[in-house]
Amino acid sequence: MIGPIPFQIPTEFLAQYGAGELVRYGAILKSAETGRIVAHLQQTGVLDQVLGVVSNFDPTGITGLIGVVQNAQMSSKLSALQSAVGGLETLQLASLASSVAGIGVTAASTALILLRLRGIEGQVSGLSDQIEALSGEIKLQSIHKVFSDIAGAIERIELAERRSDADQTVQSAEDRLHYSFRELSDITGRVLLQDKVDAALARSLLAGLSVCSAAQVKSLYWLNELEAAEIQARRHYRRIEELSYKVTLDQMQPRLAHLDNSDAVALGLLRDVSEVRARLAAVPSLSGHLRGMECHGRAYLSQLEEQREAPLLVLAA
């Protein structure tokens, strides 16, 4: 057990995972036999550091770690990770951490969340021609405004601890993130329902939703509003669930028919939606669990960010 929050180094769990007794679903380890949640996985400051320092790390997770692993600096860091938690699983976890979903609920440092968001926003900017070509009321300006609002809120959270009015600052940022998530999910829904869907834009928006949700939940944890975090995370999940009904393969194929590799793109989009869904689905459970243990939200965050040995910690359910 490490610190006031009863985190554990996941050696025992990984052994069970390797033996097939546990299965991973997003950031959750479940019993293969009963389906019961056994533990919550959380990336720590170590993994954040690895992902954050790599120059060609794709913060959106859209390209995963392909190419990143070829980077010498990343390779050495990954080797260290491998020795820490062992084998191929590390790579899989690193891939997950760099995906649209990320590992865990709020473990990514605010700086890394911001880095991810800026990467996503950069990709959206690169799609300005496609966005202008979209029908209806979806405009580049409105997408940029939402991303700008989210970035502003995250910057406020990052600086909060250095301010005398820290709580009010985070509260105001959380409020802004709340509205931004709604706006972004509306835009994402409309983009996904276009007759001709721009897949790159759709994937960027999904990544943005994931980041926005993570930032809002993190701010609520910081404020120790775990019940509100649970309720809000449930709403986020429901919004993604609503979107999911519109993003089945049979519905997306005609909307992506203008692309040469439409089937592969549709499957990629489905995978992203599934990953985001899995990540968001875990948050209410974890928040409820922390409340049940009477853990302080800010202590939970601090312990993860300050961890310098293990890239991954486990909180038994």
Add this chain to the structure above:
Amino acid sequence: MTNEIERALALDWWAEQRAQVEEDLRKRLPDLLLQAREAVAAMPMSAFVRRSKFHTEVILPMATEWVEAEHARLSAAIGDTLLDIFGANAGSHNWSTTDYAEVGLAAAFSAAPLAALPFVGGLVVTASTGFFATSASIAVVPALAVGGGLVALGYGGQVRGWTIERLRERYRVKVEADLTLLVLGDAARPQEPSLKGTIFAELDGILSTKLEEPPQ
């Protein structure tokens, strides 16, 4: 309402099954189209005079048999995954493997919905857009063309043969288009019944049942 993780898992399963059904039917439809093409190619000249009879006696039974077999095959495949996915979680909620088998599968995969398809339901379907209705309605045209007009105009056997091949080709195209519609449906008109739509509705039913479970 189950918890979010259960819901997300159920949605993963649902999306995966829909994708699998879509892919399977697209892969296998050419088999049915080939059968139909061969039947039309072997269609005797006399059948052009009473094409609706040919349609009823040859094409419809072929389509019915194929659709029923595909429905049974896909239902069984889905049933297997349902037990794999939800049965494994029986300890975390109040649905046991037996419950799924008895309630979920039995309710979802009865043969009843197939009867709603225009051709599988027999020859009682009267919908003007149905497979049987549209095909029967055009049957009169070739009979007139072959039996009356062209021959009466004095064109010879070569021309008549050429005309029949054109009519055969037109009929083949129509049969293939209708079969494709009946198997895969029309994205622009999702309310039109199809095999894919029937199975999707069954999958939707299972998902709804799962999502409406009381929380644990």
